[in-house]
Amino acid sequence: MSLNTALISVDVVAFRLLKDKLHVLAQKIQAGKNDPQWMLPAGKIDPVKDQSIDDTAYRQIERLTSKKPGYMEQVVTLGDNRRDSRGWSMTVVYCALIDNNDCEQLAPGAEWLTTEAKTLNEQLAYDHSRLVQQALDRLKSKIQYSSLPVYLLPDAFTLSEIHGVFSAVLDKAPPMRSIRNRFLQGDLLIDTGKLRRGSNRPAALYKVNHHSETWLFDRLYSSTR
Structure with missing residues (x-):
């Protein structure tokens, strides 16, 4: 089938930390035996339901999980006559x-896949592994100079868990003193007054001050590579 106009869609790369590893939300599709079995949350703009393309993006996530993103942004707009077999295709x-709070209901056919490159290339259909990589590159860059790590954590978290987010996303992390100096400045975090007890010293539990804007800092590393 050919299209006289471009097929316009919204694709969402939704990240979540599970067992200290970064995962991406995907949905099962019908495919041949040796074809990729998964795709990203994606769909067309609905002029009746969606007041904006942000609404479309949120709706695609809501189809697959009961959890709502704490943070979302546009990464890139792509389009050409090769993305879709039906003709010219464009996606935002x-x-x-x-967050990685435990409470979640996944829709039938939805799953969190590891972001390991080899696995995604084999499992994701269309050009979706490329879309994940572009979103991951953005996350790797922006996590170094913003408060984004807190959006991947549960409601209450320790500074060590922020350190774990850096390790999961970048495969390296700044010293704990840098994390302490960075995230305890201003009004970004609120001390809950509670402690998490374990094999080490009790650690203070913090929560996000939702009245605070996303903070920007000096960049951690000169390169994300």
């Missing part, structure tokens, strides 16, 4: 961050 790609 979003990156979304979802």
Whole structure:
């Protein structure tokens, strides 16, 4: 089938930390035996339901999970006559961050896939592994100079867990003193007054001050590579 006009869609790369590893939300599709079995949350703009393309992005996530993203932004707009077999195709790609609180209901056919490059290339259909990589590159860059790590954490978290987010996303992390100096400045975090007790010293539990804007800092590293 050919199209006289471009097929316009919204694709969402939704990230979540599970067992200290970064995962991406995907949905099962019908495919041949040796074809990729998964795709990103994606769909057309609905002029009745959607007041904006942000609404479309949120709706695609809501189809697959009960969890709502704490942070979302547009990453890139892509289009050409090779993305879709039906003809010219354009997509607006979003990156979304979802906390790792335990409570979640996944729709039938939805799953969180590891972001390991080899696995995604084999499992994701169309050009979706490329979209994940572009969103991941944005996350790797922006996490170094903003408060984005907190959007991948549960409601209450320790500074060590912020350190874990850097390790999961970048495969390296700044010293704990840098994290302490960065995230305890201003009014970004609120001390809950509670402690998490374990094998080490009790650690203070913090929560996000939702009245605070996303903070920007000096960049951690000169390169994300």
